[in-house]
Amino acid sequence: MQPTEAAVLGLLAWAILITALLVGERSFRVLFHGEPANGFHPHGVDVSGFRQRLLRVHANNYENLALLIAIPILAIATDKSAATDTLAYWLLGARVLQGTIHLISTSVPAVYLRVSFYSVQLAIIGYWLATLR
DSSP, X not given: OOHHHHHHHHHHHHHHHHHHHHHHHHHHHHHHHOOOTTOOOTTOTTOOTXXXXXXXXXXXXXXXXXXXXXXXXXXXXXXXXXXXXXXXXXXXXXXXXXXXXXXXXXXXXXXXXXXXXXXXXXXXXXXXXXXXX
């Protein structure tokens, strides 16, 4: 498997993992804390701490998933993944680190780290967009 293909699968696996964490956390609340299954506010305004951060990481994944995988998939489809292979793992690593840091903390240093890793992702996508021909 080429790095671009592995990175696309990794980005999808990360999104699935975060979704599974969210579903698991909510299921735990329903089964063991008596929360009603239909009592979760979609924007997370009724929760705090880890649950709120998990909701934001989940939403952020889906807000950015198409942006992050569109060019790599285009590169694979047009047999030009050699152009994306060199930075593919960097893109995946930056995405996972951004989400992991968000799950851990919302302190000012953590926010700076998150935006740095997000900027890496945007820079890679921008570079690919400019150079993939």
